[in-house]
Amino acid sequence: MEFIKPGINIDFIGKRKFAFIFSATMIILTLFLLIWRGGPNYGVDFSGGVLIQVKLDQKRTPSEIRGALKPVRLQDSIIQEFGEKGQFEHLIRVMETDIELSGLSDQVEKALIQAFGQGVEMRRVEMVGPKVGKDLRQKALFAIFYAILFIAIYISGRFELKWVMSIVMALCLAFVVYITSSLGMSVTWLIFLAIMVTLGLCWYLKLKYAMGAIIALVHDVTITMGIFALTDREISLSIIAAFLTIVGYSLNDTIIVFDRIRENLRRFRRRPFEENMNTSINETLSRTILTSTTTLVVVLTLFILGGAVIHDFAFAILIGVFVGTYSSIFVASPILLIWESTFTNNVEDKSRISK
Amino acid sequence: MSKNLGWRGAISLFAVIIGCLYLIPSITSDLPAWWSNILPRDKIHLGLDLQGGMHLVLEVQSLKAVESHLERVIEEMKTDLRKNKIRYLGLEREGTESISLTLIREKDGDTFKDFAEINYPDFEVESTLNNEGQPEFHLAFLPKAKARIIKMAVEQALETIRNRIDQFGVSEPDIRPQENNRLLIQLPGIKDPKRAIELIGKTALLEFKLVDEENSVEEALKGDIPPGDEILYQVKIDQKTGQKKKIPFLLKRRTLLTGEYLTDARVQIDNQYNEPYVSLSFDSRGARLFSQITGKNIKKRLAIVLDNKVNSAPVIQDKISGGRAQITGRFSMDEAKDLAIVLRAGALPAPVKIIEERTVGPSLGKDSIEKGFTSMLIGGVVVILFMMIYYNLSGIIADIALLLNILFIMAGLAFFAATLTLPGIAGIILTIGMSVDANVLIFERIREELRLGKTPRAAIEGGYSKALVTILDAQVTTLIAALVLFQFGTGPVRGFAVTLSIGILASLFTAIFLTRVIFDFLYIQRGMKKIRI
Numbered sequence: 001m002e003f004i005k006p007g008i009n010i011d012f013i014g015k016r017k018f019a020f021i022f023s024a025t026m027i028i029l030t031l032f033l034l035i036w037r038g039g040p041n042y043g044v045d046f047s048g049g050v051l052i053q054v055k056l057d058q059k060r061t062p063s064e065i066r067g068a069l070k071p072v073r074l075q076d077s078i079i080q081e082f083g084e085k086g087q088f089e090h091l092i093r094v095m096e097t098d099i100e101l102s103g104l105s106d107q108v109e110k111a112l113i114q115a116f117g118q119g120v121e122m123r124r125v126e127m128v129g130p131k132v133g134k135d136l137r138q139k140a141l142f143a144i145f146y147a148i149l150f151i152a153i154y155i156s157g158r159f160e161l162k163w164v165m166s167i168v169m170a171l172c173l174a175f176v177v178y179i180t181s182s183l184g185m186s187v188t189w190l191i192f193l194a195i196m197v198t199l200g201l202c203w204y205l206k207l208k209y210a211m212g213a214i215i216a217l218v219h220d221v222t223i224t225m226g227i228f229a230l231t232d233r234e235i236s237l238s239i240i241a242a243f244l245t246i247v248g249y250s251l252n253d254t255i256i257v258f259d260r261i262r263e264n265l266r267r268f269r270r271r272p273f274e275e276n277m278n279t280s281i282n283e284t285l286s287r288t289i290l291t292s293t294t295t296l297v298v299v300l301t302l303f304i305l306g307g308a309v310i311h312d313f314a315f316a317i318l319i320g321v322f323v324g325t326y327s328s329i330f331v332a333s334p335i336l337l338i339w340e341s342t343f344t345n346n347v348e349d350k351s352r353i354s355k
Numbered sequence: 356m357s358k359n360l361g362w363r364g365a366i367s368l369f370a371v372i373i374g375c376l377y378l379i380p381s382i383t384s385d386l387p388a389w390w391s392n393i394l395p396r397d398k399i400h401l402g403l404d405l406q407g408g409m410h411l412v413l414e415v416q417s418l419k420a421v422e423s424h425l426e427r428v429i430e431e432m433k434t435d436l437r438k439n440k441i442r443y444l445g446l447e448r449e450g451t452e453s454i455s456l457t458l459i460r461e462k463d464g465d466t467f468k469d470f471a472e473i474n475y476p477d478f479e480v481e482s483t484l485n486n487e488g489q490p491e492f493h494l495a496f497l498p499k500a501k502a503r504i505i506k507m508a509v510e511q512a513l514e515t516i517r518n519r520i521d522q523f524g525v526s527e528p529d530i531r532p533q534e535n536n537r538l539l540i541q542l543p544g545i546k547d548p549k550r551a552i553e554l555i556g557k558t559a560l561l562e563f564k565l566v567d568e569e570n571s572v573e574e575a576l577k578g579d580i581p582p583g584d585e586i587l588y589q590v591k592i593d594q595k596t597g598q599k600k601k602i603p604f605l606l607k608r609r610t611l612l613t614g615e616y617l618t619d620a621r622v623q624i625d626n627q628y629n630e631p632y633v634s635l636s637f638d639s640r641g642a643r644l645f646s647q648i649t650g651k652n653i654k655k656r657l658a659i660v661l662d663n664k665v666n667s668a669p670v671i672q673d674k675i676s677g678g679r680a681q682i683t684g685r686f687s688m689d690e691a692k693d694l695a696i697v698l699r700a701g702a703l704p705a706p707v708k709i710i711e712e713r714t715v716g717p718s719l720g721k722d723s724i725e726k727g728f729t730s731m732l733i734g735g736v737v738v739i740l741f742m743m744i745y746y747n748l749s750g751i752i753a754d755i756a757l758l759l760n761i762l763f764i765m766a767g768l769a770f771f772a773a774t775l776t777l778p779g780i781a782g783i784i785l786t787i788g789m790s791v792d793a794n795v796l797i798f799e800r801i802r803e804e805l806r807l808g809k810t811p812r813a814a815i816e817g818g819y820s821k822a823l824v825t826i827l828d829a830q831v832t833t834l835i836a837a838l839v840l841f842q843f844g845t846g847p848v849r850g851f852a853v854t855l856s857i858g859i860l861a862s863l864f865t866a867i868f869l870t871r872v873i874f875d876f877l878y879i880q881r882g883m884k885k886i887r888i
Binding site for chain 2: 053105106121123128129131136139140142147150151158237238241244245247248251252253255256290291294296298299300301302304305309310313314
């Protein structure tokens with residue numbers, strides 16, 4: 001059985017203008033949303049505070065719950081319905097970190113029992129003090145930074161077979177870290193700088209595959225974050241883990257397409273670059289669609305059946321798989337094309353590049 | 356390659372058997388006696404988010420420990436000065452940095468300087484003469500010594516808390532130090548998190564102080580506290596109204612006896628009121644001190660102070676030489692038991708502050724496991740069916756690889772004594788999706804080779820060799836992400852990184868090695884003619 005017939009030839013490259021516009025719009029939308037909201041929606045892990053998952057024995061509105069919390073002066077907490085209907089579970093989120101957080105869950109339980117009777121069950125409590133919140137933020141950002149570092153090294157070495165270049169890149173990035181940390185800049189800037197330096201180095205050292213891959217990765221994570229902001233979901237530690245997984249997965253996909261492109265370029269030197277690219281994508285299409293589908297199916301079951309606690313995590317990976325596949329075809333490859341047409345000055349080669 | 360089929364088959368079979376061996380303890384609890392001696396017997400550890408329990412991070416307020424240490428040094432110094440008949444004017448602690456001292460007679464200056472340099476090596480001694488010709492000393496606490504005290508405080512806090520938790524009775528507690536004077540405590544399956552927190556966080560400093568009978572409490576409350584005295588409160592809860600009342604006591608600040616000298620603390624029931632109380636037993640030194648104190652102060656009141664709150668202040672009727680005392684109060688049985696535990700385990704060298712607390716109730720834990728495994732089952736079944744339909748017989752081979760992957764991941768967790776968390780289950784589910792990837796890569800290549808007209812054996816050979824590099828590449832990138840997550844992640848995220856990493860390695864093994872063995876067996880050994888793919 002075959003979904004994708006062998007001789008398939010969809011003109012992906014031809015449609016790249018649409019793809020660019022679409023991607024650009026999504027990214028601008030994301031940046032806009034993030035700036036408008038004043039940053040991503042941090043969960044307790046990163047902003048500190050208390051998160052309580054409580055199960056009641058009948059339906060209560062958020063305002064009733066707020067009323068119940070008045071005696072402990074927590075009526076301004078954020079209250080959300082959680083989980084399946086009919087389970088009457090709610091999330092209570094206390095944002096302040098300057099009150100005495102320890103023992104708070106106790107007070108909340110007592111207040112709720114006072115108002116609603118004994119059928120109150122504290123399913124889960126997460127309390128993060130401000131110091132720990134800051135620590136976790138640092139850790140998460142360093143994780144992202146090191147992931148970028150190692151991936152940059154790996155891609156350069158693997159694709160361009162320029163291992164020396166990758167060591168150079170690693171040293172440059174290490175230097176950047178040193179400078180930014182001695183200047184006391186925050187880790188967010190560090191990451192931004194790292195990405196810029198990596199891309200700059202790719203440009204300078206002519207590592208075109210690496211550049212395409214990295215731009216695709218940044219594209220994927222940004223859009224996923226944007227969708228999180230759009231649907232007002234919280235960014236917690238496990239979501240960061242999801243992001244890194246998406247990075248790994250998207251790269252996975254991109255590498256497979258790039259490998260095929262290189263193979264075809266070697267075999268069919270006479271053919272125009274565009275044609276080679278299109279053929280490569282079409283050839284790997286079968287495999288791409290299949291793996292994406294199987295991974296999607298599996299993550300979809302987790303999304304639907306896995307319960308509310310893992311729900312956001314599954315959502316992130318779901319989006320990531322979609323966007324990751326999309327970016328390998330419509331972002332990474334066209335960037336190679338742009339590179340070729342921009343940089344190849346050779347008269348012979350120019351004849352191979354169509355407008 | 357086909358020549359080594361025998362070896363390769365044996366290795367594959369061996370791997371599967373080892374996998375099963377590591378997995379069996381997690382499935383059944385009844386292992387025959389002979390099993391435990393050589394074969395693995397650890398169940399898979401479940402994370403707190405799956406079994407329920409509490410995760411605490413405490414910060415030891417180490418500066419308080421430094422303060423207490425400096426106060427103790429000051430007491431020692433007072434005794435030394437008295438012994439050597441050196442009269443002094445001011446002897447104070449300056450924050451956590453130094454001690455200042457002013458002597459009255461100039462000639463004592465040199466005596467003290469020599470004395471200090473020998474007996475107080477942790478300090479850097481500087482002396483000047485003030486305007487009245489009196490020697491002023493500034494003893495700066497050396498940074499090395501300070502660091503030592505802080506380190507000891509954290510270690511002692513760790514031991515004390517470990518002691519308390521051991522007595523409390525939690526199965527498999529995990530208590531370990533972290534950087535920045537922090538302690539990590541994990542208590543799986545705990546039923547009463549409130550009690551545990553109380554137990555852990557209580558400083559439990561027991562002190563005996565004399566009540567100042569000469570001066571009046573009311574005068575002192577107005578702001579005029581006599582030198583060497585302090586005001587501490589007793590908190591009483593009115594039986595009928597449940598209201599708290601704070602009763603002030605004027606006490607002599609000097610601590611006569613502390614909980615250090617306790618050998619035992621037990622819960623007893625008072626015959627008259629049927630209420631529990633805690634009975635204390637002192638060691639021989641403590642008993643002697645206690646007997647001295649009570650002997651010298653008959654008819655005066657001795658306050659029993661617990662964590663700077665007055666518990667009771669009974670009148671000393673007689674000299675007590677048996678080395679026993681009692682702590683009473685309106686305790687519930689649990690409260691009395693917990694107090695006995697903390698007194699037995701000892702006081703914390705410095706207060707601890709809870710900076711992170713995550714508690715998962717057991718019902719949620721159970722729910723999470725059920726939901727996680729259901730998703731895995733259903734997702735797995737869908738993928739298995741799909742592979743069978745899409746790739747025919749070869750699909751079944753891929754399915755076998757998939758099932759073995761899951762086996763290897765679980766066995767890997769048991770082998771490394773790693774913890775399975777809810778994100779970890781998600782990681783297994785992801786691996787199901789991704790392991791299919793490797794097989795798909797190989798199968799698609801095989802299909803291509805067949806289309807080019809190659810024989811089954813050549814197609815298999817070509818498919819595997821051409822796909823190999825791409826498979827390795829693809830899995831390595833996800834592995835990099837997993838390793839970074841492992842390094843920087845905490846708890847549940849680490850669990851995810853572990854299952855993802857093991858899953859990737861397992862799927863590399865099954866996709867490249869194991870399925871090839873099966874293919875070769877079928878098409879070379881058994882000589883099947885047409886590849887059903």
